[in-house]
Amino acid sequence: MVKIQYQFKRSTPLRFLSHLDQQRLFQRAFRRANMPVEYSQGFNPHPRMSFALAMSVGLTSDGEYGEVIMSEDIDVETFISRMNEVLPNGLEIVSAKICDEGVGSLSAALSKSVYQIRIKVMPGTELTELAESIHSYLALPQIMMQKRNKKGKYVEKDIRPFIESIAVFADPEKDKVNVEMTLIYIEQQCVKPEHVLESINNQNSAVFLIDPTIEIHREKLLIKADA
Amino acid sequence: MNNYIEKNILPLVTKPITYLGNEVNAVHKIPSPEMIRFAFAFPDTYEVGMSHLGMKILYGLLNEEKDIWCERVFAPWVDMEEQLRLHDLPLYGLESMMPLNDYDFVGFTLQYEMSFSNILNMLELGKITLRSTQRKEAEPFVIAGGPCAYNPEPLSDFIDIFVIGEAEEVILKIMATHREWKKTGGNRQDFLKMAAAIEGVYVPAFYAVSYDEKSGVITAFTPLIEEAPATIRKQFIEDLDQAYFPDKIVVSYTETVHDRISYEIFRGCGRGCRFCQAGMIYRPTREKTVPTIQSKIKALIAATGYDEVSLSSLSTGDYSEIETLIKNLVCDAESGKVSISLPSLRIDSLSIEMLEEIQKVRKAGLTLAPEAGTQRMRDVINKGVTEENLMDTVKTAFEKGWGHVKLYFMIGLPGETLADIEGIADLGQKVVDEYYKIDRESRNKSLKVVLSASSFVPKPFTPFQWMGQNTPEEFKNKQRHLKASIKDRKISYSWHDSGVSFLEAVFARGDRRLGLVLEKAHQKGCRFDGWGEYFDLQKWTEAFAEAGIKPEFYALRNRDYDEILPWDFIDTGVTKKFLKAEAEKAVAAVTTPFCPENCSNCGIMEFKKGWKCNG
Numbered sequence: 001m002v003k004i005q006y007q008f009k010r011s012t013p014l015r016f017l018s019h020l021d022q023q024r025l026f027q028r029a030f031r032r033a034n035m036p037v038e039y040s041q042g043f044n045p046h047p048r049m050s051f052a053l054a055m056s057v058g059l060t061s062d063g064e065y066g067e068v069i070m071s072e073d074i075d076v077e078t079f080i081s082r083m084n085e086v087l088p089n090g091l092e093i094v095s096a097k098i099c100d101e102g103v104g105s106l107s108a109a110l111s112k113s114v115y116q117i118r119i120k121v122m123p124g125t126e127l128t129e130l131a132e133s134i135h136s137y138l139a140l141p142q143i144m145m146q147k148r149n150k151k152g153k154y155v156e157k158d159i160r161p162f163i164e165s166i167a168v169f170a171d172p173e174k175d176k177v178n179v180e181m182t183l184i185y186i187e188q189q190c191v192k193p194e195h196v197l198e199s200i201n202n203q204n205s206a207v208f209l210i211d212p213t214i215e216i217h218r219e220k221l222l223i224k225a226d227a
Numbered sequence: 228m229n230n231y232i233e234k235n236i237l238p239l240v241t242k243p244i245t246y247l248g249n250e251v252n253a254v255h256k257i258p259s260p261e262m263i264r265f266a267f268a269f270p271d272t273y274e275v276g277m278s279h280l281g282m283k284i285l286y287g288l289l290n291e292e293k294d295i296w297c298e299r300v301f302a303p304w305v306d307m308e309e310q311l312r313l314h315d316l317p318l319y320g321l322e323s324m325m326p327l328n329d330y331d332f333v334g335f336t337l338q339y340e341m342s343f344s345n346i347l348n349m350l351e352l353g354k355i356t357l358r359s360t361q362r363k364e365a366e367p368f369v370i371a372g373g374p375c376a377y378n379p380e381p382l383s384d385f386i387d388i389f390v391i392g393e394a395e396e397v398i399l400k401i402m403a404t405h406r407e408w409k410k411t412g413g414n415r416q417d418f419l420k421m422a423a424a425i426e427g428v429y430v431p432a433f434y435a436v437s438y439d440e441k442s443g444v445i446t447a448f449t450p451l452i453e454e455a456p457a458t459i460r461k462q463f464i465e466d467l468d469q470a471y472f473p474d475k476i477v478v479s480y481t482e483t484v485h486d487r488i489s490y491e492i493f494r495g496c497g498r499g500c501r502f503c504q505a506g507m508i509y510r511p512t513r514e515k516t517v518p519t520i521q522s523k524i525k526a527l528i529a530a531t532g533y534d535e536v537s538l539s540s541l542s543t544g545d546y547s548e549i550e551t552l553i554k555n556l557v558c559d560a561e562s563g564k565v566s567i568s569l570p571s572l573r574i575d576s577l578s579i580e581m582l583e584e585i586q587k588v589r590k591a592g593l594t595l596a597p598e599a600g601t602q603r604m605r606d607v608i609n610k611g612v613t614e615e616n617l618m619d620t621v622k623t624a625f626e627k628g629w630g631h632v633k634l635y636f637m638i639g640l641p642g643e644t645l646a647d648i649e650g651i652a653d654l655g656q657k658v659v660d661e662y663y664k665i666d667r668e669s670r671n672k673s674l675k676v677v678l679s680a681s682s683f684v685p686k687p688f689t690p691f692q693w694m695g696q697n698t699p700e701e702f703k704n705k706q707r708h709l710k711a712s713i714k715d716r717k718i719s720y721s722w723h724d725s726g727v728s729f730l731e732a733v734f735a736r737g738d739r740r741l742g743l744v745l746e747k748a749h750q751k752g753c754r755f756d757g758w759g760e761y762f763d764l765q766k767w768t769e770a771f772a773e774a775g776i777k778p779e780f781y782a783l784r785n786r787d788y789d790e791i792l793p794w795d796f797i798d799t800g801v802t803k804k805f806l807k808a809e810a811e812k813a814v815a816a817v818t819t820p821f822c823p824e825n826c827s828n829c830g831i832m833e834f835k836k837g838w839k840c841n842g
Contacts, residue, residue: 014480016237016244021480028251028478028532031563039564058238086532088251212238 001038002070004079005106006096010061014090019054025091030068032086035079038069052106052221056192061218063094065106106223110185112164114220115193117179118171120209127170130177133204134166145191145199159199162191166200180219228316229324236314240306244480245273248299248321251478252530254286255322256296261409263402265289265297266320266330266367270337270345271757273301277477278485280539281336281373281394287473288395295402298322299477300333302345302755303352311352318352327353330367331405334398335386337375340734341727341757343382346371347749350385357746359387360432364415370401376429377461377508378687378794381734383431384742388422390429391797392461393494395471397427420454427462429797430455436739436793443780445738445791461799465838467494467513472523475530487535487568488527492520492552496541497822497841498573499829501609501813502598502637504686505541507801510831511840512822517552521559528565536560537568544572545821570594575616578623592631592677593624599640600650606816607642609809617654618661625662630671632658638705639683639697641813648705651680652712659717678720680709682728686735687794688801690809693786696732699724726764727756732782738793741781743774800834 010017017025027047030037039045052065076096083093121130137143143160164182171178181193193216197208237243258264267286269276276282282299289297298320303311311318317326327333333355335346347357350369356362359369371382372390379389390397401422408418423430433455437447450457464470476488495512496505524536536556538546546552556567574595597617599605605612621632636651655678662674682702685691697705706722713720734741747770755761771778786792788807795803805828812819819827823841832838 012233013247013249014244016247017480020482021244024482025480027534031532031534032251032529045564057243086251088249090249213235214238 001101002073003067003099003101003103004070004074004076004096005065005067005099005103006079006083006093008064008066008091008093010055010059010064011090011092012060014088015058015060017055018057019051022051022055023049025088026066026068029083029086033082035068035082036070036072036074038071050105050107052110052223058212058214059216059218061221063218063221065221065223067106069101108188109224110188110190110221111224112185112220112222113183113190113218114222115179115181115183116217116219117181117193117197118173118176118215119179119197120175120211120213121177122207122209123175125175125177125207127168127177130168130207133207134168134200137200137203138163138166140203143199143203145195159191159196161186162189163196166196228319228326231314232316232324236307236310236316239310241304242273242481245301246303246307246321248324250480251532252475253322253477254290254297256290258296258323259294261294263292263295263332263405264320264325264330265295265332265334265402266300266327267297268300268327268333268335268346268349269302270335270342270349271302271339271755272304273479274481274483276301277479277483278489279336279338280489280491283476283489284472285334285394285398286477287475288471289398289402291471292399292402294406296323298325300327300349300353302349305755305761308348308352317354318349328355328366333367333369335369335371335373337371337373337379337382339757340375340381340731341762343734343745344749344753344756346382347385347745348754351749357749358384360384362387362415368415368418372398374504374508375735377504377797377799378735378737379429379431380436380739380793381737381741381745383739384746386431387419388428388430390462391427391459392799393463395464397425397462400425401428420452423452423454423456426460429459431739434796438740445793448791448793448796457796459797460834461508461797463509463511463513463835464494465513465835468515468519474523474526476527478531478533485537486533487537488524488531488533489537489539490520490524490527491515491539492543492546493540496545498542498545498611499609499809499819499822499827500598501607501690501809502640502683502686504689507688507806507829508799509541510799510801510829511838514547517548517555520552521555524556525559528563534564535566535568537570540571542571542573543569574612574620592633592675593621593629594633594635595620596635597654598635598637599647600636600652600654601647603816604640604643604647604650606818607813608640609813609818611818611821614654614657618657621658622661622665625665625670628669628671630673631675631677633677633679634658636678636680637683638680638709639702641691641694642816643697643705645705645708648709649712651678651709652714652718655713655718655720656715659715662717674717676715676718678709678713678718680706680720680722682724684728684732684735687792688797688799688806690806690813692736692792692806693788693790693810695783695785696729698783699726699729702728725759725762726767727762729778729782730756730764730767733778734781736793737781740774740776744770744776747773798834800829800831802830805829 037047049068079096080093142158144156145159146154147157149155162184164184167180169178201208286297289295300320319326368387370388371386372394376389404421419430422428433451435449439446493514495509497512598610658676685694751766753766
């Protein structure tokens with residue numbers, strides 16, 4: 001048995017896949033590619049595969065991670081080429097490596113996510129003012145956000161430690177801006193980019209128009225070294 | 228339009244990916260002016276329509292032709308419909324996202340009477356003129372087929388061309404005729420006349436129907452032009468084994484009602500259950516061979532990656548080589564971890580040992596359909612299943628560890644009495660008793676017996692096509708009586724009558740006069756009538772009143788044997804004489820045997836010269 005860790009891209013044609021849709025898609029792709037995927041034991045055997053992160057509907061990404069356990073040895077080039085032959089347009093495996101089965105899971109080794117966001121802003125918003133506003137936001141010692149915990153209760157969480165950087169740039173479309181955000185994983189916890197934008201709106205005067213037309217793209221997903 | 232929808236509308240709706248048409252094995256072609264553009268329209272949601280086998284066959288068949296591009300369109304969910312209307316955007320075919328009214332053909336499959344309002348809604352959203360006689364020259368030809376096309380009349384105001392019977396060959400003839408017609412440069416009427424000459428094609432605009440002023444029954448059904456035949460002969464594929472079946476099918480990204488490969492192993496059914504329209508209209512029985520089935524399923528698994536295959540037919544246990552087939556398929560499937568499922572199993576047709584062979588992994592609930600509670604009623608409807616068959620089956624199932632059993636029944640069958648209703652509860656109780664006879668160690672820890680009783684709707688081309696449906700009051704009474712007769716807590720039973728069965732009965736045996744009702748109901752916003760949360764009886768009642776039509780005339784009335792029925796112009800091969808004889812036998816509770824055992828001369832062998840049933 002052998003564990004393969006692979007990196008893949010998801011682009012616009014398939015950005016509306018839910019996490020479960022994507023799981024199903026990969027399961028079927030493994031079959032079409034005749035991959036010797038290992039199955040779990042028990043009443044309801046399922047293929048032993050997972051993604052480092054669940055992708056939300058609408059997200060595109062240049063760097064997602066997945067893992068799969070194969071019952072036979074397979075070389076990396078074959079894996080990548082056979083999978084890319086069967087994967088639909090919108091998903092593409094960019095790299096893969098073989099690791100020991102005992103190697104820790106990827107979700108435990110997440111380090112940072114770098115996001116590029118295209119979002120509408122209040123008409124008349126000046127880029128320089130916006131940049132200053134974000135600068136003061138980042139200078140705050142604490143940024144509290146309400147979050148629902150597993151028991152359904154609302155708790156307050158300080159999200160400042162999760163934010164490494166936020167920068168804004170002009171967008172070709174009028175009344176839109178590009179936001180580049182680097183967010184950190186601390187003990188497998190993170191904060192969502194939409195929530196950071198909401199929080200900026202709350203702290204300063206609302207400037208981002210957060211609606212379903214927001215485009216969030218994960219440019220990079222960084223893993224801790226030696227993972 | 229595509230980009231606009233993708234960026235601004237899809238992020239706002241549920242299951243946005245079902246509006247894009249970019250699934251694995253979806254067909255994308257580069258359009259050209261000579262190409263025939265065909266939109267296969269399933270009049271319900273994506274999740275429901277993607278499980279429909281007929282669409283998969285015709286989609287593949289049409290796309291094999293270089294100059295035809297067949298795409299799919301489904302009824303948009305209410306949130307998507309709202310967005311389309313808000314932005315004034317037309318309903319479109321999924322693959323190319325072309326507006327529906329730009330297609331050459333929009334083809335609907337008529338699976339269920341309660342989907343008719345969705346048809347009108349989709350035409351309107353597609354910006355296609357509803358009434359066929361008012362359609363402009365450049366508009367698509369609206370074509371329809373499927374089981375409900377055996378009584379096409381309620382939809383005749385809106386459909387240009389009906390296909391009666393199995394469409395695989397006829398549809399290609401229609402396409403060929405279209406190519407010829409384009410060369411002639413003729414108009415719409417010219418094409419319709421050319422199409423009417425194809426056997427199996429019914430063009431309603433070329434016929435007139437007259438009614439008796441007093442009684443309201445049909446007095447005449449008359450062809451208006453010589454190209455229109457007085458009788459339409461249903462079409463069927465003779466050599467099913469050689470018939471086209473695609474090697475690839477579209478794989479949905481989202482969950483659909485049936486997330487698996489559905490492969491047809493035979494068509495038709497010789498059991499002759501008297502309530503069952505499918506058993507009558509799909510005659511004769513034709514099987515595929517074991518090698519064909521095996522190789523096709525292999526190809527489909529390789530092309531899709533699905534891990535479940537379902538063997539589809541009207542009575543899978545009756546397939547002549549079922550044991551061999553199952554053994555072979557389980558063998559093939561084992562290594563790839565593919566599971567085989569067999570829905571539609573008659574209680575008396577398959578041993579539990581066989582069932583176990585396939586469902587090695589999970590013991591899902593066992594579903595059986597006795598259909599009636601007493602032997603007398605089962606004989607009336609010619610469902611030859613005995614109580615002994617049922618008890619043997621559940622006994623073995625319980626011994627093997629099954630704990631969940633669902634039993635399907637119908638209420639409102641001809642000659643039914645309250646004693647027959649009590650029989651349903653009795654059977655449920657007997658099933659519970661069988662469970663308790665098994666010793667505690669072998670049986671499942673818990674037991675659940677679910678009884679389901681639907682309201683019987685008489686259908687055209689069955690022996691019961693002349694009977695009035697039970698009234699809503701009679702149904703309520705019987706359901707209440709059934710509920711009161713159930714004593715054991717292990718038996719669960721629920722029912723609710725929203726009026727859907729009544730409406731289904733109206734449209735199943737309706738005539739052309741219902742077109743106006745349908746139009747009004749659509750104008751009032753009726754759609755998704757098959758979905759409990761959207762069915763609105765009040766709106767329908769208003770529509771009938773405004774159209775001046777009494778629905779009871781269609782649903783509740785007993786017809787005389789010599790009355791002209793709206794569907795009489797169709798010849799299915801099974802004769803009226805046979806149906807009448809069956810209706811009479813039903814009154815006396817006399818059964819008719821399974822046709823391979825003893826031919827009852829239903830007429831199908833005379834229909835097609837040289838055709839021999841069962842070999």
